[in-house]
Amino acid sequence: SENIFPMGTSDSSRNFVRINNAGTQDNFSVRVADYVLLNGNSGDTIRVSHVDRTWFIEEDVPGGSNATAEFWWNTSHELIGFDRILCRTAHYTNLWEYGSFGPAVLNANGQYSKTQAGFTNFSPFSISSGAGPLPLELLSFAAVNKPATVLLQWRTANEINTASFEVERSADGIHFSSIGSRPSYNTAGNHSYQLEDMQPLDGTSYYRLKQIDIGAVFVYSNTVAVTRQAVEKLFSIYPNPVKDLVTIVFTADDEPRKLWITDAGGAIVKVLDVPRGITSIQTNLASFANGMYQIILGDDRNKLVKPLIKR
Known part of the structure; x- marks a missing residue:
């Protein structure tokens, strides 16, 4: 059976899904979010080389399905570095599993879509181009108040093709600017880094880590906050x-x-x-x-x- 699920994050931002299930009959539910996370349901936000939509598809009775899924998006949903000529579906199970590379299809309404067959389990899905998210694993990122400074510390694992890290600071949690960087070890194993904010702001400040790979692809960490007295x-x-x-x-x-x-x-x-x-x-x-x-x-x-x- 085939069903189209009309959904989106707003009336002007539609992200329909078409599901054709050739397996055991089942009931499906779908929702969409305007972000992609490194671990599907958790982790850092992916900000490059993807459509910034995650489709969460669930079936009432797991197993027995054999589905073809088609996902729609607008050009405004494409993140920097995304190539719709060479893109593919991305499905997170214990890691991201990718479909076949190929061009997106343009429909009469000006939306693009990508189709992939053979799904036997579900949730979450996205659309990617390139090699996928950074292989780096960020173990921790913390900001520690010192008497005259703020010390930023982070730990990583499995650095592959990682170039550098930038620490960014914000007074409002929205507008960030860089306060310094550190080169990456770019080797296997666990690594520790630190950077000191020598001129911290009074009040509450927000910090995040920009993780940059050798091809200039980057993702951001979670944001941490510290509050300082004058x-x-x-x-x-x-x-x-x-x-x-x-x-x-x-x-x-x-x-x-x-x-x-x-x-x-x-x-x-x-x-x-x-x-x-x-x-x-x-x-x-x-x-x-x-x-x-x-x-x-x-x-x-x-x-x-x-x-x-x-x-």
Whole structure:
């Protein structure tokens, strides 16, 4: 029997499916989503070389079917790198299984379609061109708040034809820009990477990883968010102005740091060691001349600076 399932993500975005089942009679249900995920129902979003639609087809009684399926899409659904002259169906079971390469068919309504026979199990389906998704497996991606920076860390497995990674940041979760990149090991096995955001934003920031292969095909990871207090809350001095004993309060770090005091001319007049895990330190400035000073907390890479008045 043959049925056409009229569906789409909107009235102007139709993604019909035609199913012709030559096997055991069964009832089918179909829905469509406007994305393709690396593992069919989960994983990173695929953003190249596909039609950005996933058709989820289910049968009431699994087994016994022998179906031919035809999938329709509009040109606006084609992602960058998609070639409708050389495309094929993609069906996810435990991995993506691909149909035969060939050109898409244009109908009288200006829509394209691709047909494949021999389906005996179902859900999910998409349309692909090229070799399919990146073979890279992203094991984890995390953003860790540090006192003055945000540390991005990720782990991968099975890097094949992988060129590099870019870390992108956004203040609103929509508009992203690159803050740095790392070359890929491009070898089998597990690998660990990290990149530090040296000038993080106050408030909530969103980070994602752009995974790029040697042919410039890329996919994005999931997005992770971190929320940071303003520097004012991370680093404070009291009393200020000070007469003798001053207390400096800051967020603890897992690495030792230094605290420098400089005079108005920039000369270092005192240096204190700040052990890891410490959140405050006191020092006596009674012997200092009255005037303007700067308190500098950090290491060779990152520094927080605050003015101090001695009276």
